[in-house]
Amino acid sequence: MISEVKINTRTFNPFPGLRPFHMDESHLFFGREGQTDEVLMKLSDHRFVGVIGPSGSGKSSFVYCGVLPILYGGFMANAGPNWDVIIARPGHNPISNLAEAILERDAEYIAADNDDKRVKRTILTTLMKSSSLGLVEAIKQVKKSTGKNYLILIDQFEELFRFKDSQSDQNTLNETLNFINLLMEAINNKDTPIYITITMRSDFIGECAQFAELTKKINDSHYLIPQLTREQKRRAIEGPVAVGGGDITSTLVQQLLNDLGDNPDQLPILQHSLMRTWDYWKRNREGEELIDLKHYEAIGTMSEALSMHANEAYDELNDDQRDICAILFKTITEKRGENFGIRRPTLLGEIAAIADTSVEEVAAVIEKFRAPGRSLLMPPVGKELLAESMIDISHESLxxxxxxxxxxxxxEAESINMYLRLAEAAAMHQTGKGGLWRPPDLQLALNWQIKHKPTLVWGQRYDPAYERTLEFLEYSRKAFEEEQKIKELQAKKALQRARLFAMVMGGAAIIAIIVLLFAYAQKTEAVRQSGIAQVATLRAQENEQLANIQKDSARAAQK
Structure with missing residues (x-):
């Protein structure tokens, strides 16, 4: 039960929404107290630990607000408090992203202009790619300090496997192998105190089996993040509320716990719903009213709050911006399997190229979704959006x-599938192993092209042979249209022949009818003449008989 105390008038919203907690928000992170000891023990023993759990289980928040503060406090055995933490995500360029993370807090790098920064990143990336000890050499070159321990945190490690599968070429596979080798060699190098921590979704654990050394490290030292108990979830609700200067009714806490259930994926949804409930309560509370069920229901509860919140941002866009918005979200997300979606962080400049618009137009849309109190897209509000900015959704739950x-x-999944089918057919046609497309596939592909308007940058994300693929589609269209024209011409000629034949046969029929009528007329006339002749014959016979009678009568009178 909550204590009945007056609400602090100087309140602030203590819930981050969908995004993970930041390290400076550790005072707001509740529910996993005491779980960091095992992680630090494994990290101390093996110089590596993999924090693994399902989507939404709070892996990143646990490391940022649970592990790192204690590490900085000097509580890891035989290491001390002198730590330099480097945080990176593999993204679409793992080694380059790691090089940038190493440089991020270097004073010379910070002071440099964009061109110099690009040069420094390229030099450090080249150094790291030059040997398996490249990561060790890069840290020695940039950090130039003694007596420090280095923790390299690779957050969202599963992005590495997405990068590997993004292009089925040897260069991509080689970079993936090089990235893993850099991490493994850094751990094994005894001269430089480098420690590695990764956070990874548990549904990607099977991908690690392709890399023997990584598999061994994970088997030796991993921490499967446990599901929160009901009491721990209660602390995760009530703790931040108290720190933020608010108070919450026991009725709402029970309702939240019941809605949360046992699904760990609901944790980010819980944080988002609490953030929205807090904002609504602060705007609409009456006097010293506590955060209650009516405030929670007003924002749509956990089942609808996130969708309603995102729709609010979408509704603020004009028609052109909504088209950009659709392309933006399609670009930074991806469907795998039937019900399996993953994030696909993408550079702002690349999104603009895919949408065939300017960086500024895309940035204007992003601002709607990362406005204060929303945090649906990253980077967070306040960080300048440039063409080089990496755009990402705050969490897969969105x-x-x-x-x-x-x-x-x-x-987008259907569009990608159509494009890949076309690309495969184009490759088969080029090698003489396949033919051009015909309806219904051709018509479906042409409809897809009109609806989705694929661009070069979009196509090359999934298959580099974009020009060949679209040329194949265009060639298939022209060949089919040419065939249709030939068929139409043949049909016209056949029709003309049929008409001529019909005319000839019609003429012949008319002549035959005329002949028939003439013959019939001749026959009729012959019959008529025959009748006349018969009548004349009969009359002649009658006249002859009459003459004979008269002759006989005359002879009789003479006697």
Missing amino acids: MRIWVRLKNWVDE
Whole structure:
């Protein structure tokens, strides 16, 4: 039960929404107290630990607000408090992203202009790619300090496997292998105290089996993040509320716990719903009213709050911006399997190229979704959006809850499937192993092209042979149209022949009818003449008989 105390008038919203907690928000992170000891023990013993759990289980928040503060406090055995933490995500360029993370807090790098920064990143990336000890050499070159321990945190490690599968070429596979080798060699190098921590979704654990050394490290030292108990979830609700200067009714806490259930994926949804409930309560509370069930229901509860929140941002866009919005979210998300979606962080400049618009136009749309109190897209509000900015959704749960985004993800998956089918058919045709497309496939592909308007940058994300693929489609269209023209011409000629034949046969029929009528007339005339002749014969016979009678009568009178 909550204590009946007056609400602090100087309140602040303590819930981050969908995004993970930041390290400076550790005072707001509740529910996993005491779980960091095992992680630090494994990290101390093996210089590596993999924090693994399902989507939405709070892996990143646990490391940022649970592990790192204690590490900085000097509580890891035989290491001390002198730590330099480097945080990176593999993204679409793992080694380059790691190089940038190493440089991020270097004073010379910070002071440099964009061109110099690009040069420094390229040099450090080249150094790291030059040997398996490249990561060790890069840290020695940039950090130039003694007595420090280095923790490299690779967050969202599963992005590495997405990068590997993004292009089925040897260069991509080689970079993936090089990235893993850099991490493994850094751990094994005894001269430099480098420690590695990764956070990874548990549904990607099977992907690690392709890399023997990584598999061994994970087997030796991993921490499967446990599901929160009901009491721990209660602390995760009530703790931040108290720190934020608010108070919450026991009725609402029970309702939240019941709605949360045992699904760990609901944790980010819980944080988002609490953030929205807090904002609504602060705007509409009456006097010293506590955060209660009516405030929670007003924002749509956990089942609808996120979708309603995202729709609010979408409704603020004009028609052109909504088109850009659809392309934006389709670009930074991806569907795998039937019900399996993943994030696909993408550079702002690349999104603009895919949408065939300017960086500024895309940035204007992003601002709607990362406005204060929303945090649906990253980077967070306040960080300048440049062409080099990496755009990402705050959490995968947005893909599962926001109905409009679910539809976009499904549409994009169908579009990608059509493009890949076309690309495969084009490759087969080029090698003489396949023919051009014909309806119904051709018509479906042409409809897809009109609806989705694929661009070069979009196509090359999935298959580099974009020009060949679209040329194949265009060639298939022209060949089919040419065939249709030939068929139409043949049909016209056949029709003309049929008409000529019909005319000839019609003429012959008319002549035959005329002949028939003439013959009939001749026959009729012959019959008539025959009748006349018969009548004349009969009359002649009658006249002859009459003459004979008269002759006989005359002879009789003479006697």
